[in-house]
Amino acid sequence: MISFEINATDGKARTAVIHTDRGDIHTPIFMPVGTRGSVKGVAPDRLKAAGAEVILGNTYHLFLRPGHELVKNHYGTLHNFINWDRPILTDSGGFQVFSLGPLRKITEEGVNFRSHIDGSKQFISPEISIEIQEALGSDIMMAFDECPALPCTDEYMIKSMDRTTRWAQRSLDARKGNNALFGIFQGGVSIEMRKKHLKDIVDIGFDGYAIGGLSVGEKKEDMYTIIKEVAHLMPKDKPRYLMGVGTPLDILTAISEGIDMFDCVMPTRNARNGSLFTSTGLINIKRKEFVTDTKPLDANCSCYTCQNFSRGYLSHLFRNKELLSPILNSIHNIHYYMNLVKTARKAIESGTLNDLKDEIAAIYER
Amino acid sequence: MISFEINATDGKARTAVIHTDRGDIHTPIFMPVGTRGSVKGVAPDRLKAAGAEVILGNTYHLFLRPGHELVKNHYGTLHNFINWDRPILTDSGGFQVFSLGPLRKITEEGVNFRSHIDGSKQFISPEISIEIQEALGSDIMMAFDECPALPCTDEYMIKSMDRTTRWAQRSLDARKGNNALFGIFQGGVSIEMRKKHLKDIVDIGFDGYAIGGLSVGEKKEDMYTIIKEVAHLMPKDKPRYLMGVGTPLDILTAISEGIDMFDCVMPTRNARNGSLFTSTGLINIKRKEFVTDTKPLDANCSCYTCQNFSRGYLSHLFRNKELLSPILNSIHNIHYYMNLVKTARKAIESGTLNDLKDEIAAIYER
Numbered sequence: 001m002i003s004f005e006i007n008a009t010d011g012k013a014r015t016a017v018i019h020t021d022r023g024d025i026h027t028p029i030f031m032p033v034g035t036r037g038s039v040k041g042v043a044p045d046r047l048k049a050a051g052a053e054v055i056l057g058n059t060y061h062l063f064l065r066p067g068h069e070l071v072k073n074h075y076g077t078l079h080n081f082i083n084w085d086r087p088i089l090t091d092s093g094g095f096q097v098f099s100l101g102p103l104r105k106i107t108e109e110g111v112n113f114r115s116h117i118d119g120s121k122q123f124i125s126p127e128i129s130i131e132i133q134e135a136l137g138s139d140i141m142m143a144f145d146e147c148p149a150l151p152c153t154d155e156y157m158i159k160s161m162d163r164t165t166r167w168a169q170r171s172l173d174a175r176k177g178n179n180a181l182f183g184i185f186q187g188g189v190s191i192e193m194r195k196k197h198l199k200d201i202v203d204i205g206f207d208g209y210a211i212g213g214l215s216v217g218e219k220k221e222d223m224y225t226i227i228k229e230v231a232h233l234m235p236k237d238k239p240r241y242l243m244g245v246g247t248p249l250d251i252l253t254a255i256s257e258g259i260d261m262f263d264c265v266m267p268t269r270n271a272r273n274g275s276l277f278t279s280t281g282l283i284n285i286k287r288k289e290f291v292t293d294t295k296p297l298d299a300n301c302s303c304y305t306c307q308n309f310s311r312g313y314l315s316h317l318f319r320n321k322e323l324l325s326p327i328l329n330s331i332h333n334i335h336y337y338m339n340l341v342k343t344a345r346k347a348i349e350s351g352t353l354n355d356l357k358d359e360i361a362a363i364y365e366r
Numbered sequence: 367m368i369s370f371e372i373n374a375t376d377g378k379a380r381t382a383v384i385h386t387d388r389g390d391i392h393t394p395i396f397m398p399v400g401t402r403g404s405v406k407g408v409a410p411d412r413l414k415a416a417g418a419e420v421i422l423g424n425t426y427h428l429f430l431r432p433g434h435e436l437v438k439n440h441y442g443t444l445h446n447f448i449n450w451d452r453p454i455l456t457d458s459g460g461f462q463v464f465s466l467g468p469l470r471k472i473t474e475e476g477v478n479f480r481s482h483i484d485g486s487k488q489f490i491s492p493e494i495s496i497e498i499q500e501a502l503g504s505d506i507m508m509a510f511d512e513c514p515a516l517p518c519t520d521e522y523m524i525k526s527m528d529r530t531t532r533w534a535q536r537s538l539d540a541r542k543g544n545n546a547l548f549g550i551f552q553g554g555v556s557i558e559m560r561k562k563h564l565k566d567i568v569d570i571g572f573d574g575y576a577i578g579g580l581s582v583g584e585k586k587e588d589m590y591t592i593i594k595e596v597a598h599l600m601p602k603d604k605p606r607y608l609m610g611v612g613t614p615l616d617i618l619t620a621i622s623e624g625i626d627m628f629d630c631v632m633p634t635r636n637a638r639n640g641s642l643f644t645s646t647g648l649i650n651i652k653r654k655e656f657v658t659d660t661k662p663l664d665a666n667c668s669c670y671t672c673q674n675f676s677r678g679y680l681s682h683l684f685r686n687k688e689l690l691s692p693i694l695n696s697i698h699n700i701h702y703y704m705n706l707v708k709t710a711r712k713a714i715e716s717g718t719l720n721d722l723k724d725e726i727a728a729i730y731e732r
Contacts, residue, residue, distance in 0.1 A: 041689040066682045074660050083674045294440050308449045316432045323407040
């Protein structure tokens with residue numbers, strides 16, 4: 001179980017601590033994504049050095065490989081398997097399953113789908129999702145939900161939300177242990193539907209709440225509108241999690257609207273593509289100008305990469321497809337994101353979050 | 367410049383220290399290969415943790431990218447470019463150039479070849495090789511040599527060795543700084559030719575000597591015969607380097623014949639293929655039996671990988687092509703090799719090298 005303690009506020013934003021059995025999570029927090037039990041290219045000691053307090057594991061991927069039963073039977077928990085002794089949040093598998101498109105079929109009972117790996121027939125229901133997440137020893141589990149592809153008709157959205165509500169109740173009923181469980185609400189880019197579904201999910205009662213179904217292809221202004229209109233309506237006394245978001249400015253914007261938790265593959269995926277976040281903006285290390293640039297990637301960054309290597313060396317590694325390239329790039333981008341939320345926490349404490357948001361907006365909207 | 371100090375002997379084997387301006391190298395030593403300015407997958411801090419005292423850089427690759435002039439003009443030395451403050455040995459480029467086969471043409475002056483990257487026309491001579499190595503700030507440079515493809519006629523071998531002798535003299539004459547320079551002798555698998563060429567090269571006078579042209583496809587027994595017949599004839603008061611070798615047993619065998627220095631891509635290349643060296647033998651992490659194996663890769667190993675992860679997790683990472691797989695595997699294999707030579711040094715000091723060699727032979731010849 002978790003407890004949630006708010007420390008400081010700045011407008012709608014707040015800093016808080018989520019106390020877990022595996023240590024405290026200081027919010028607002030960014031959670032690096034360890035899809036298949038590994039944050040791509042970043043070993044646990046590097047993650048800790050970057051300030052990571054909690055990472056995300058993907059239920060869908062871990063269910064298929066290596067399988068939650070292997071993890072439970074041989075290691076007890078995912079933490080032991082991957083050597084991460086801090087908290088882990090697991091998603092419900094819903095998002096990945098629905099991403100399979102034609103490979104899946106939804107019924108009231110759950111979702112039939114074919115594995116993207118070997119085409120084998122699989123089935124996940126709310127009960128199975130919770131069983132998997134409990135087997136993984138997740139510190140924060142997510143209720144099984146449908147994330148409808150946008151755009152969709154109001155009729156389908158309502159049908160989908162109502163089913164997700166029933167699945168949320170079934171997820172809660174299925175919980176056997178004392179792992180925390182968050183509810184997810186949907187509603188696409190409709191403020192009214194979002195409000196309705198939030199209420200339905202809150203009525204069930206969870207340890208925290210998450211906005212699902214954003215950053216899935218809708219217009220950025222629509223996402224921002226939803227965050228602005230609904231984040232502050234989420235229960236104040238519980239953690240608020242915006243799933244799968246986003247850019248530095250997305251995160252600062254959502255923090256200012258009262259969101260506490262974030263996850264996104266952007267820092268690691270961008271890193272592998274040579275796209276690096278710095279205090280002066282996004283740098284594409286592929287660009288020719290960096291070949292002879294002896295400066296550190298970010299003079300203001302204390303990460304292992306910036307403290308030890310030049311842009312020119314990172315450019316050389318990238319151009320030669322050296323294995324060290326995604327490693328050093330990922331270390332930096334993860335550090336950037338962890339530092340971003342740390343800076344946001346400090347700004348909230350000193351009442352200067354808006355200044356920080358403006359600063360990030362100026363850097364990343366150039 | 368370097369100096370060489372022998373400390374202990376055990377039969378023909380010896381421990382020694384190569385004093386360099388960038389720190390001491392304790393021999394027998396293994397040098398991880400940083401082909402293009404990076405030991406694949408292993409950041410410098412991990413290399414140091416593994417006990418690496420000197421790494422190898424490839425002149426051919428660094429000449430083509432990023433170019434020795436970029437390194438010299440912008441960083442002063444390769445060390446600064448790649449953030450490695452310990453000694454670096456650079457090969458002469460000869461081996462890689464001759465590996466190009468039909469893409470190169472040898473003349474007395476040097477070698478014309480086409481870049482494997484973009485097909486551009488390039489030329490390396492002994493003088494240019496030394497210029498490149500000096501520009502890189504190499505602590506130990508290698509004389510430019512031809513490594514004849516085996517089998518070759520006695521006639522060609524003699525012609526080639528004589529040219530390599532002239533190139534060795536030209537390499538020495540071309541040296542402008544005080545970087546150490548080693549001579550390389552060839553001779554294929556003929557004891558007589560090896561002895562002749564060793565004498566020719568020694569007559570010129572270098573800071574150390576290297577056996578070139580072994581481990582290039584000849585029979586293992588032929589390689590062992592050459593090592594046995596010629597290693598002890600190399601000057602006692604200078605470092606002896608066996609280039610591009612080899613397996614743990616190759617290294618122990620050569621150490622027992624008096625060789626001091628080794629380099630090989632085997633630990634990192636094998637690591638990427640899931641082939642891992644352990645105190646009980648070679649493990650192929652691909653094998654199904656490791657999927658549920660919760661034991662560390664090597665219970666006797668103190669590396670980051672073995673101290674923190676199980677065989678089952680390494681198997682999972684490998685099977686899912688996770689970026690962390692080659693990283694953790696490479697950390698381990700490099701550590702294994704560094705530990706192997708460290709153990710050999712201790713064995714020489716205690717007069718038990720033969721026991722160690724027998725032990726390694728028993729493990730790796732099973």
